[in-house]
Amino acid sequence: MIATKTIPDFSIPVHVDQVGIEERASRFTKRSIKNETKINGLLLALNMIDLTTLEGKDTAGKVKQLCYKAQHLHDSYPGLPTVAAICVYPSMVKTAKLALGDSGIKVASVATAFPSGQAPRDVKIRDTKFAVQNGADEVDMVISRGKFLEGEYNFVFDEIATIKEACGDARLKVILETGELVTYDKVRKASDIAMYAGADFIKTSTGKISPAATMPVTLVMLEAIRDFYYKTGKKIAMKPAGGISKAKLALHYLVMLNEVLGEDWMTNEWFRFGASSLANDILMQLMKQKTGVYQSANYFSID
Amino acid sequence: MAKAKNNTLKLKFDSARNLAPAPESKSAAKIDPQYDLFINGKFEKPASKEYFASINPATEEKLSMIAEANAADVNKAVKAARAAYDKTWKKMPPAERAKYIYRIARMIQERAREFAIIETLDGGKPIRESRDFDVPTAANHFFYYAGWADKLEYAFPNRRAEPLGIAGQIIPWNFPLLMAAWKIAPALACGNTVVLKPAENTSLTALKLAEIIQEADLPPGVVNIITGGGATGAAIVNHPDVNKIAFTGSTEVGKIIQRAIAGTDKKATLELGGKAANIIFDDAPLDQAVEGVINGIFFNQGHVCCAGSRLYVQESVFAAVVRKLKDRLETLIVGDPMDKNTDIGAINSREQLNIINKYIKIGQQEGADMYQSSANLPRKGFYCRPTIFTNVAQSSRIAQEEIFGPVLAIQSFRTDDEVIEKANNSPYGLSAGVWTDKGSKIFNLTTKLRAGVIWANTFNKFDPTSPFGGYKESGYGREGGLHGLSAYINLTK
Numbered sequence: 001m002i003a004t005k006t007i008p009d010f011s012i013p014v015h016v017d018q019v020g021i022e023e024r025a026s027r028f029t030k031r032s033i034k035n036e037t038k039i040n041g042l043l044l045a046l047n048m049i050d051l052t053t054l055e056g057k058d059t060a061g062k063v064k065q066l067c068y069k070a071q072h073l074h075d076s077y078p079g080l081p082t083v084a085a086i087c088v089y090p091s092m093v094k095t096a097k098l099a100l101g102d103s104g105i106k107v108a109s110v111a112t113a114f115p116s117g118q119a120p121r122d123v124k125i126r127d128t129k130f131a132v133q134n135g136a137d138e139v140d141m142v143i144s145r146g147k148f149l150e151g152e153y154n155f156v157f158d159e160i161a162t163i164k165e166a167c168g169d170a171r172l173k174v175i176l177e178t179g180e181l182v183t184y185d186k187v188r189k190a191s192d193i194a195m196y197a198g199a200d201f202i203k204t205s206t207g208k209i210s211p212a213a214t215m216p217v218t219l220v221m222l223e224a225i226r227d228f229y230y231k232t233g234k235k236i237a238m239k240p241a242g243g244i245s246k247a248k249l250a251l252h253y254l255v256m257l258n259e260v261l262g263e264d265w266m267t268n269e270w271f272r273f274g275a276s277s278l279a280n281d282i283l284m285q286l287m288k289q290k291t292g293v294y295q296s297a298n299y300f301s302i303d
Numbered sequence: 304m305a306k307a308k309n310n311t312l313k314l315k316f317d318s319a320r321n322l323a324p325a326p327e328s329k330s331a332a333k334i335d336p337q338y339d340l341f342i343n344g345k346f347e348k349p350a351s352k353e354y355f356a357s358i359n360p361a362t363e364e365k366l367s368m369i370a371e372a373n374a375a376d377v378n379k380a381v382k383a384a385r386a387a388y389d390k391t392w393k394k395m396p397p398a399e400r401a402k403y404i405y406r407i408a409r410m411i412q413e414r415a416r417e418f419a420i421i422e423t424l425d426g427g428k429p430i431r432e433s434r435d436f437d438v439p440t441a442a443n444h445f446f447y448y449a450g451w452a453d454k455l456e457y458a459f460p461n462r463r464a465e466p467l468g469i470a471g472q473i474i475p476w477n478f479p480l481l482m483a484a485w486k487i488a489p490a491l492a493c494g495n496t497v498v499l500k501p502a503e504n505t506s507l508t509a510l511k512l513a514e515i516i517q518e519a520d521l522p523p524g525v526v527n528i529i530t531g532g533g534a535t536g537a538a539i540v541n542h543p544d545v546n547k548i549a550f551t552g553s554t555e556v557g558k559i560i561q562r563a564i565a566g567t568d569k570k571a572t573l574e575l576g577g578k579a580a581n582i583i584f585d586d587a588p589l590d591q592a593v594e595g596v597i598n599g600i601f602f603n604q605g606h607v608c609c610a611g612s613r614l615y616v617q618e619s620v621f622a623a624v625v626r627k628l629k630d631r632l633e634t635l636i637v638g639d640p641m642d643k644n645t646d647i648g649a650i651n652s653r654e655q656l657n658i659i660n661k662y663i664k665i666g667q668q669e670g671a672d673m674y675q676s677s678a679n680l681p682r683k684g685f686y687c688r689p690t691i692f693t694n695v696a697q698s699s700r701i702a703q704e705e706i707f708g709p710v711l712a713i714q715s716f717r718t719d720d721e722v723i724e725k726a727n728n729s730p731y732g733l734s735a736g737v738w739t740d741k742g743s744k745i746f747n748l749t750t751k752l753r754a755g756v757i758w759a760n761t762f763n764k765f766d767p768t769s770p771f772g773g774y775k776e777s778g779y780g781r782e783g784g785l786h787g788l789s790a791y792i793n794l795t796k
Contacts, residue, residue: 259634
């Protein structure tokens with residue numbers, strides 16, 4: 001394939017077969033991940049987590065505790081990696097940045113009137129700039145789902161491009177909120193729009209809408225990333241978020257990633273899990289692999 | 304960024320193929336060192352006194368010794384079947400027959416793991432397929448036809464459905480247990496008795512089924528399972544007291560059977576070879592179509608008579624589809640069939656591997672462009688890399704002849720009429736696949752393609768309620784569904 005950079009016509013329908021994509025997604029769950037493949041997978045998954053707190057009741061104290069946890073996942077297991085990033089509201093970026101210091105853990109901030117995105121564009125730009133000025137390394141924006149469903153694809157495209165500009169050097173994650181787009185065709189279209197408009201990551205969900213990330217939805221997006229890569233030569237990262245709380249499911253996602261985009265994507269630069277409780281389940285599984293027995297949840301900190 | 308010098312992009316899948324081994328345990332299944340013939344409810348030594356070895360194609364190790372039935376054994380089995388037919392089975396109330404068939408279905412389910420392991424050891428297919436497809440579908444066939452046994456008067460309203468008598472059934476090596484189920488279940492439901500011969504390479508699950516039939520207390524002689532090669536099959540076909548021949552296998556043998564039964568009043572159903580066309584239009588969901596193509600040709604190492612071995616892709620999406628296919632090919636795990644992660648197991652026999660390799664060579668000699676997955680093959684056993692050919696013409700042998708292996712011949716097309724003509728331009732007509740987002744196009748094609756089964760936006764889907772069978776040299780008669788009953792009854796009113 002020779003790389004081209006032409007922006008496609010988004011009014012042309014795209015086709016994703018629901019039965020087919022769900023069948024394919026379930027095939028990945030049939031892979032039996034054992035021994036060293038399992039341990040490597042669990043460690044990698046841990047290293048791909050965007051440890052998240054996005055609540056109205058978040059305080060500086062809560063965020064600091066989370067930042068400590070990010071650096072000390074389970075100190076009785078030496079040699080563990082850290083998580084990839086901490087994901088917070090813009091108002092908490094400064095606190096998180098300070099708490100994480102030079103740990104190498106990134107600070108991701110949601111922005112653009114997260115989670116609904118129902119705000120004027122200048123407010124969204126201001127929101128984004130505030131996060132970046134406070135030190136956010138990554139910005140998680142939401143698309144205007146209402147406009148998207150109205151068919152105002154150019155509006156959605158322009159908005160993403162504008163926010164990308166406001167991000168400066170920060171990497172932009174574009175949240176499609178797939179639970180509100182409903183069909184796979186629409187997920188695919190939104191993915192294409194986001195990537196051509198300048199997204200560095202495409203992300204499934206805010207975590208505030210159910211269903212959040214599912215394997216078939218993530219598969220649609222991974223396939224979009226692959227096709228975009230072949231068209232443009234540009235790698236886009238993927239972040240499923242919400243609903244991934246078990247280590248086993250995380251391994252299924254990694255199998256899927258490995259079989260759709262290949263090993264070049266198997267790092268936290270190109271893939272993240274947006275999750276709050278996944279880390280502890282992975283830690284529990286790692287301890288089980290090491291000691292042969294499951295330990296009580298009481299042994300794992302709940303920050 | 305993985306950018307090669309010539310400005311082509313490539314994804315890397317080595318780590319996706321190299322997972323830690325996850326083998327199924329052999330010890331969960333019991334294989335006897337020697338198997339005799341199952342005649343009249345008992346395992347009996349063959350009159351020939353001869354046994355042949357059954358090997359594991361994945362390791363070339365011997366699994367067991369199998370009895371070779373000669374004409375005298377066949378005669379004995381047919382006599383047992385006749386006696387069981389006259390004395391018990393045809394007189395038995397249909398609801399009672401149904402109970403036996405249900406019992407067989409349940410016992411297959413109970414011993415599903417054992418069946419799956421033996422099927423994989425004996426035939427080389429991946430354990431994932433035996434476990435998730437062969438064994439459950441075999442049980443489903445028994446369940447389904449058990450339900451028909453006492454409802455034949457509803458299947459054929461205002462007619463009287465009577466059994467044919469003795470069904471001589473000869474089955475192939477690609478789906479040993481499943482084909483046995485396809486054959487035995489409707490025959491019993493309709494009140495016939497059975498003499499069944501599995502393929503000589505893959506007799507073990509049929510013999511395990513015989514054990515179940517014995518345990519289920521089926522009246523002796525209702526099902527007889529005898530093993531052996533082509534001569535044994537010929538003895539069944541030529542036996543004067545057999546009323547019906549049901550055969551699944553090659554077109555070549557199908558023709559021999561037709562000649563042999565010409566002039567007799569034996570009925571026959573033949574399910575023979577195929578060279579199915581899988582057709583991708585430019586408005587198709589491409590990634591799902593590619594997955595369907597992969598399923599269509601690489602399921603069971605391509606040892607599937609309805610395999611989608613000819614791919615037709617509309618020119619405007621040809622390059623994209625081929626690229627997607629190549630990437631997908633790289634992620635297929637080829638190797639030990641007993642590993643739960645294996646996608647493509649062992650080729651069933653050395654002979655079959657030789658045939659496949661012969662065609663791969665022919666494809667190259669014909670000037671087609673070959674692409675094979677870069678998977679490493681095990682050193683021992685019979686293996687073949689998944690292979691696709693582009694730059695193929697309708698006149699290429701790899702596009703005309705059945706290869707029965709993991710080899711796909713890809714051609715492009717421009718218009719609907721063109722692809723219909725090309726798809727039908729084959730001596731076979733077993734199955735076809737159509738991939739498009741447009742419903743009207745699907746119906747247009749399904750009415751014009753001359754194939755017994757046409758899948759739309761899917762491929763290789765099987766269900767006991769759905770009939771299966773061919774046009775042209777793919778055979779005649781239907782198995783499965785309501786249609787499958789017709790093959791085992793006489794309508795006398």
